[in-house]
Amino acid sequence: MSTELSHGRGTTGPAVRGLVHAAHAGPALAVxxxxxxxxxxxxxxxxxxxxxxxxxxAGQLSVGWSNDLVDVGRDRRAGRADKPLATxxxxxxxxxxxxxxxxxxxxVLSLALGLLPGLIxxxxxxxxxxxxxxxxxxxxxxxxxxxxxxxxxxVVSYADDAAPPWWWPVGAALLGVGAxxxxxxxxxxxxxxxxVRGLPHRLGPRxxxxxxxxxxxAATAVVLxxxxxxxxxxxxAAVVTLALALxxxxxxxxxxxxxxxxxxxxxxxxxxxxx
Numbered sequence: 001m002s003t004e005l006s007h008g009r010g011t012t013g014p015a016v017r018g019l020v021h022a023a024h025a026g027p028a029l030a031v032x033x034x035x036x037x038x039x040x041x042x043x044x045x046x047x048x049x050x051x052x053x054x055x056x057x058a059g060q061l062s063v064g065w066s067n068d069l070v071d072v073g074r075d076r077r078a079g080r081a082d083k084p085l086a087t088x089x090x091x092x093x094x095x096x097x098x099x100x101x102x103x104x105x106x107x108v109l110s111l112a113l114g115l116l117p118g119l120i121x122x123x124x125x126x127x128x129x130x131x132x133x134x135x136x137x138x139x140x141x142x143x144x145x146x147x148x149x150x151x152x153x154x155v156v157s158y159a160d161d162a163a164p165p166w167w168w169p170v171g172a173a174l175l176g177v178g179a180x181x182x183x184x185x186x187x188x189x190x191x192x193x194x195x196v197r198g199l200p201h202r203l204g205p206r207x208x209x210x211x212x213x214x215x216x217x218a219a220t221a222v223v224l225x226x227x228x229x230x231x232x233x234x235x236x237a238a239v240v241t242l243a244l245a246l247x248x249x250x251x252x253x254x255x256x257x258x259x260x261x262x263x264x265x266x267x268x269x270x271x272x273x274x275x
Contacts, residue, residue, distance in 0.1 A: 018090030019098060022083075024064035027183065031152070032057045037272045038156045048113070048159055055109035055118075056152070058102050059125040065099035067132045074194035082190075117158040124151040141198030142177045149176025153271075167226025168271065174219035175267045181212035182260055209256040213248035216263040217241055220270065227274035241266060 035056040039049040068075070068085050075086035084090035106125055111118035124147065131144035150173030157164035184191065184200040185208050191201060200208050220241045224234050244266075247259035 014089060015091065015094070018084035019094060022065055022068045022085055022090045022095050023061050024067060028057070028060035028064050031060050034268055035152060035156065038153060041272045042156050042160050044160055051109060051113055052156060052159055055106060055113060055121055058106035058109055059121065062099055062102035062106055063125065063128040063132065065095050065102065066129055069095060069099060070132050078190060078193045080190055113159045117155045120151055120158060121155045124148040124155065136198045137196050139199055139202060142180050145176035145180040146173040149173055165226060167222050171219045171223040171267065171271055174215050174222060175264060175271070178212045178216040178219065178264055181208050181215070182257065182264065185257060209248050209260050212260045213245045213263060216260065216267055217245050219267045220263070223267065223270040223274055229274050237266065237270060
């Protein structure tokens with residue numbers, strides 16, 4: 001018995017790591033944190049803010065796990081060493097069960113926000129699932145990101161019984177498209193091996209960063225045009241954004257990618273602080 005218990009303790013850590021890895025923890029955490037910051041900027045009370053964060057986290061976990069579940073066959077054929085279901089680091093049954101639990105939690109937590117914000121959030125999650133189920137291999141791969149990021153601002157606003165200002169969903173939608181382009185960039189070769197041909201793949205590695213920069217600069221412009229940002233901070237944000245965009249277009253090595261990420265972070269910050 002002691003040997004079995006010891007073996008159980010030894011495998012628990014890797015199993016949990018595999019489950020977390022299969023959830024795409026980095027992007028899931030980033031979107032969850034953004035939702036919490038948007039809720040704070042909206043002035044939601046602590047209880048509602050916590051509910052928004054919990055609902056978004058549950059939705060993001062379901063999206064991440066469903067992504068790896070849908071792709072497990074292709075990932076195995078491509079020999080993806082970074083995919084825990086393909087390598088056996090995570091159990092198919094465990095991930096499937098976790099995904100179902102996350103969907104149930106997402107539905108319950110979303111509707112607890114109220115019917116309208118709840119349905120909008122479930123629509124955002126459904127949009128992300130549509131990406132996993134096939135849209136990511138089409139020229140419309142950007143659309144779920146635009147819909148889900150833009151819709152997230154409406155979830156937060158309507159949780160406070162208020163419509164979002166026009167620039168909030170528009171700026172967030174552009175941020176989502178830019179994030180999609182940048183997120184795919186490191187996986188181009190692996191995606192090509194598994195037949196994924198979304199918008200970034202059709203653009204090609206040469207154009208992904210410049211197009212992402214243009215979209216993210218547009219997001220900055222939308223936020224600055226719609227928000228009541230004082231002239232000096234607005235001018236600084238515009239200059240920094242354009243300087244980073246120049247690095248994206250003219251830089252070498254990893255500098256364009258890092259500069260585009262910096263623009264995305266600036267846009268996310270503006271969405272929150274310029275509310």
